[in-house]
Amino acid sequence: MAESAVPYRVLARKYRPQTFAELIGQDAMVTTLGNAIRRDRLAHAFLLTGVRGVGKTSTARLIAKALNCIGPDGQGGPTIDPCGVCDPCRAIAEGRHIDVTEMDAASHTGIDDIREIIEAVRYASVSARYKIYIIDEVHMLSKAAFNGLLKTLEEPPAHVKFLFATTEVNKIPVTVLSRCQRFDLRRIPADLLTRHFAHVVEQEGVEAEPEALALIARAAEGSARDGLSILDQAIAHGQDRVDAAQVRDMLGLSDRGAVRALFAKLLAGDAPAVLAAVGRQHELGVDPTALFRGLLETCHGVTRAKVGDHVDPALSAEEREAFADWASRLGYPVLHRMWQLLLKGHEEVQSAILPMEAAEMALLRIVHASTLPDPGELIRRLTGMEAAGVAPAATSASAPAAAAVSSAYEPSVAPPAPAPVAAAPVPPPTPVVPPKPVLPADFRALHDLLEDRGEPLLAQELHDFAGLVRYAPPELVVRPTRPIDLRKLAGALRRLTDTVWTVSAEEGDAAPTMLEQERAMQAAERAVVWDSPVVRAAREAFPDTELLGYTLDQRSAHA
Incomplete structure (x- = not known):
């Protein structure tokens, strides 16, 4: 047998x-x-x-x-x-x-x-x-x-x-x-995982591309067990050979070269090319969330290259060269704005009923943003036009703005020089000063603002459990008698007043809470009524008299 x-x-x-x-x-x-x-x-x-x-x-x-x-x-x-x-x-x-x-x-x-x-x-x-x-x-x-x-x-x-x-x-x-x-125990770095996986495939007698092992190490997110499970699946998927294309197909990852090409089209503001590239990735079965993740990794990699951070050993030579090139041509404002827009798009795609449509709309929003100048460039242009005695025209602003941003992405292409405009001198526009936000005058007004503007729970916590130490808008210092979410309170005040508040807690002397003050006032009023002549006479005639209700203005009581 x-x-x-x-x-x-x-x-x-x-x-x-x-x-x-x-x-x-x-x-x-x-x-x-x-x-x-x-x-x-x-x-x-x-x-x-x-x-x-x-x-x-x-x-x-x-x-x-x-x-x-x-x-x-x-x-x-x-x-x-x-x-x-x-x-x-x-x-x-x-x-x-x-x-x-x-x-x-x-x-x-x-x-x-x-x-x-x-x-x-x-x-x-x-x-x-x-x-x-x-x-x-x-x-x-x-x-x-x-x-x-x-x-x-x-x-x-x-x-x-x-x-x-x-x-x-x-x-x-x-x-x-x-x-x-x-x-x-720390997450295991991607380069250590890559070397470990290379040792494993050597022991198993399996051929593997270094890029494929780097992709698996990235997907493992610092976990050796997760990475070995993915490697096990990749070996079975590739029939004893592991290459990068098979790993991307297995994990639903977008080709990193295609992601870099899409990133370049976003920077150039080429909407038709962006939609065509996204459509090709969709046909290949790439999840829109994975596509945005790849764009976020690309933006992050370019920013780190610009900072001069150490080279990630998991990156291929082509990626390092592309990141270094973009880092030399792009400014921090462009990269930070790109990151925020990609991050918002990633969140929208994750929660959208139609992920593919949400991805296209988010990318088109980035394309639109690429044709807009950053605030510094806009101020410089307005200042230069005012110095030349030319009023900025709203109808022709988009063309020079797009040219300015395009030159920021591709400095080798000189922006077209604006044609001279002959116009009659006009007085410089009067600067518009935004109104200074009006902050609540006192602690009670702050409580009323929260209560009236949709934050009744925070208002109740301030009313019942916060003794005032110092109120100097936009600073608030309290002594809580019970735990209060001060971070949430500061966020609500910032949203309601359009002002950054500093909210903190301190031990020591503090005014009584509003609830304690109201109770003290009620006790004082009750004492006034209790000691009034009419009530005193009733108490003497009927020793078991209890005060159940009263009207302070009329000094009358019902025993």
Whole structure:
């Protein structure tokens, strides 16, 4: 009977690091752990946090091996370079060591699961140096489970070590964080991922283009596991060969050369060519969102090249040359305006019912903007026309504006010189000074403005919970009696008054809140009525009299 074939293991599992030397992109953490092991300064609990696929669980298993390794001769101690051949190392790598317990907190969230750990830590390890508990996705534990773990986590037995891994460290209680030694695993840089993938395809005997591996590294967004999963898919897609065109087709990415060509057409303001290029990408199956993402990456790359930033090793030679050329010819205002327009278009395409139509409209808006001068150029033109005694005509403004911006994008083409215009001298236009925004006169007026202009919740918070420390528009300093979203308040005031406000909180002396003032006024009025002669006489005649209502003006009360 023939032996069954060995089941295929995906690359993300097959190339999981087995030593710290194979763990890429986390040199700082490895150095710290190595020093701690050599100096015998090991913490009793470690917290490993970071985005998915950067090696949190793998690092936890490596730490377990490092602490329990006994060396090939059986006489070794804890080491940052576990041998991988001794019984503890092999058992931990295969997930069968009796003293290394790995628990998934996503499926074991309750106090009963933690109670089992608490009861087990009292007993010494069976064969290993340390009894180790690896809890993955620890942020999924319930509040009761966290509370039950606190005492044991603070003072565990000497033979116990806890290793926690999580992608959402903000969900872990501070009481747990303060009892752990925390390591933040970083996203793996794209160049390291590219080299790692090149090593993997070499081991797998697969041919791969460097550009294809760079595309996969970019798509992985710093995650080795995500990148290996994409690489696994790309190998299957390309039948044991990975090239850039196949990766773009598989991921729905736009060809970077086509994106650069589209970017150039946008700068030139050529609307028909832009629409034709977008149509071709749509026919190839490129998602409009991916197209805008490529344009955003291009704009970002040109801006970084203009700043003089280091060269991204994942870029091809053609991209570097194109970015350097654009960076030498484009100004920062043009690039920043392009970025904002592309970003807004990307958001619109993501939420649009008709993504393709939304993409075309957004790109046409950018084409239209390319024919408009920036504010500085517009001021210079108006100043020059006024100095020449020529009134700027609204009907002929678009042509010189388009020529000016086109020359900014393509300086090798000289803008056409404007024809001399003979006109009678006209007086210079009177500058229009925008009216100064009127700010609320006092704190009460500020409250009324919020209440009347569609912010009743913020107005209620100011009324009930804000004691005034200082009001000097556009500055507001309060002492909250309960938490108030000051950032949201500042944004609302900026929108309502067209003025940037500084809103802050301070401790110390402050006026009573408006609610407290109103209550004090009501109490004073009630006291006036309560001590009036009529009410006093009623109280003397009827000792159990209660004041249920009154009208202060008439000094009358109903007992």
